Amino acid sequence: MKTINDSMAQEHRRCDELFVEMEQAIMQHRWSEAERLCRDFTVAMEHHFKIEEELLFPVLLKATAEARGPVNVMLAEHAQMRQLMSQLVDSLDNMSRTLSAGYVETLLVTMQQHNMKEESILYPMADETVPAVGDAIAKAYSESV
Ligand SMILES: [Fe+2]
Numbered sequence: 660m661k662t663i664n665d666s667m668a669q670e671h672r673r674c675d676e677l678f679v680e681m682e683q684a685i686m687q688h689r690w691s692e693a694e695r696l697c698r699d700f701t702v703a704m705e706h707h708f709k710i711e712e713e714l715l716f717p718v719l720l721k722a723t724a725e726a727r728g729p730v731n732v733m734l735a736e737h738a739q740m741r742q743l744m745s746q747l748v749d750s751l752d753n754m755s756r757t758l759s760a761g762y763v764e765t766l767l768v769t770m771q772q773h774n775m776k777e778e779s780i781l782y783p784m785a786d787e788t789v790p791a792v793g794d795a796i797a798k799a800y801s802e803s804v
């Protein structure tokens with residue numbers, strides 16, 4: 660059976676792939692494609708955040724007090740990434756496209772560090788304490804496709 664870490668890490672990889680496509684379009688100044696790819700990327704990220712915030716984190720917090728610190732850090736980083744994504748969307752919309760490369764760079768670093776923390780700390784903790792939530796996560800993802 661797939662662990663929570665397996666399913667969620669797979670979703671991180673999917674978001675990474677969408678990110679790379681978007682980044683290439685921005686770097687090559689293919690603006691209309693960049694806007695479309697940016698929409699796909701932000702939708703996938705928002706969906707992933709929602710599964711964590713509404714499904715995984717609440718169950719984990721209920722199960723163990725140890726999760727409080729790491730979950731708070733993850734929530735703060737989600738807020739940071741949401742802010743960066745909205746700045747990126749605005750920069751692509753508002754004729755300030757030269758700024759978009761900067762947002763993409765910051766977003767990449769923040770996202771990589773965030774995902775690494777989840778995959779090495781938070782998801783293993785979830786697999787240990789609330790493995791059953793893996794089924795609900797798999798279901799949430801299968802319904803979204
Ligand atoms: Fe997260």
Ligand SMILES: [Fe+2]
Nearest residue numbers: 667707711777
């Ligand atoms: Fe995540």
